[in-house]
Amino acid sequence: MNEKMISVAVIRRLPKYHRYLSELMDEGVDRISSSNLSKIIGFSASQIRQDLNNFGGFGQQGYGYNVKALHTEIANILGLNRHYKTVIVGAGNIGKALAKYSSFKRFNFDLMGIFDNDSKKIGNVINGVEVMEDDLLSDYIKKHNIDIAFLCTNKTSAQKTADILCDSGIKGIWNFTPVDLDLKEGVVAENIHLIENLFTLTYFLNQESK
Amino acid sequence: MNEKMISVAVIRRLPKYHRYLSELMDEGVDRISSSNLSKIIGFSASQIRQDLNNFGGFGQQGYGYNVKALHTEIANILGLNRHYKTVIVGAGNIGKALAKYSSFKRFNFDLMGIFDNDSKKIGNVINGVEVMEDDLLSDYIKKHNIDIAFLCTNKTSAQKTADILCDSGIKGIWNFTPVDLDLKEGVVAENIHLIENLFTLTYFLNQESK
DNA sequence: TAGATTGTTAATCGATTAACAATC
DNA sequence: TAGATTGTTAATCGATTAACAATC
Secondary structure, three states: OOOOOOOHHHHHHHHHHHHHHHHHHHOOOOEEOHHHHHHHHOOOHHHHHHHHHOOOOOEEOOOEEEHHHHHHHHHHHHOOOOOEEEEEEOOOHHHHHHHHOOHHHHOOEEEEEEEEOOOOOOOOEEOOEEEEEHHHHHHHHHHHOOOEEEEOOOHHHHHHHHHHHHHOOOOEEEEOOOOOOOOOOOOEEEEOOHHHHHHHHHHHHHHHOO | OOOOOOOHHHHHHHHHHHHHHHHHHHOOOOEEOHHHHHHHHOOOHHHHHHHHHOOOOOEEOOOEEEHHHHHHHHHHHHOOOOOEEEEEEOOOHHHHHHHHOOHHHHOOEEEEEEEEOOOOOOOOEEOOEEEEEHHHHHHHHHHHOOOEEEEOOOHHHHHHHHHHHHHOOOOEEEEOOOOOOOOOOOOEEEEOOHHHHHHHHHHHHHHHOO
16 A cells, blocks of 8 residues: 555645645745745754655755645645545534635535535525435435545534445545544544644643643 | 643643543443543553543542543643633634534633624624624723634734734634734644645545555 | 552653755 | 755654553
């Protein structure tokens, strides 16, 4: 599957490189050294060079890194050189917000459908996409070869919805529920645990006032 | 400020302990060993004991941990034994979703106001809270002693809004913008970088199919 | 008391930083 | 060529795991 396992810590820094390189491109900067990138991104120059060298020698001695080329390389590593078909499961507050969030489309995440178990919501159109009933979810994923589901159900339905998603051949789940999902081998997930993040904030907030 | 610095890695695990202990309480379990907790939470038993011992000896040899007592201890460590006055800045999709999200109230996060710079939104009432104009933000924070701002503006306004928040005496910022904020000494922030998290998901998704 | 399980020290593992030879 | 900066190895630092004496 892979030559040399790259640590999760490295992977989680990649999107930040991607973002800062985008900004540099917008500013018309066309090359940057690890030392200057360090100043704006906040990672050490050494770490930057180590991180990038996990994937290849993208730089050039005496010159630094070409911003545009490096941006493209990182986009490719992250898998941003393709489209992803997505569905949203759960048309509550968060589900609706995600449906309307425009950045996803810009990065080639194509929202194909929204699903909910509340009959009052079925047929509603959010950002041009119709809310369909839950029962159709499994067939829809199979038929349209959906890659990623944004899981926005309530806590109670989270695991059983995840089971349906896995059985239907989903590739990844972006999990907004406060549940640690148990998934089928080969299905990946990333979690946005809002409440956990907020509690971390209160911890540090109270430390400051000591 | 503190006796012994506790690592961020430990702190970020605390909310998860809190959540699993809540669940155990709901199930009527009143004691648990590090080894059994390990099985359900997924951290090693050794790590659990190490983590908890950063804050005190909450367990008892030969017995384990009292679920309710440990839950309370962790809640206190996280600062959940008090109320927090919050405001939402930016009444877009995410701001609105957070305004309607019920869990915050349950954990004593009291939403006091919502602010936006779009005159069309001023006066709207979301979940019982009125949308006020941006210009009033600074005075409002000072007057009501707001603890935490949920920052949901667009990218462009993020840093300058953060500056206003800092100058007005905010204690913490929960940042939903795709920007790394530069904050005044003593102000803490936690970031929900949606796009970065999603890009991590696509990375792992593509690794799986190799 | 005997058994169970913590608290805590020591060992290991992994990630970050430092250093510098290679080279553009 | 001289200067700059990478790629990469070695050193350090920190976090996790293992082990076991203490003790309930």
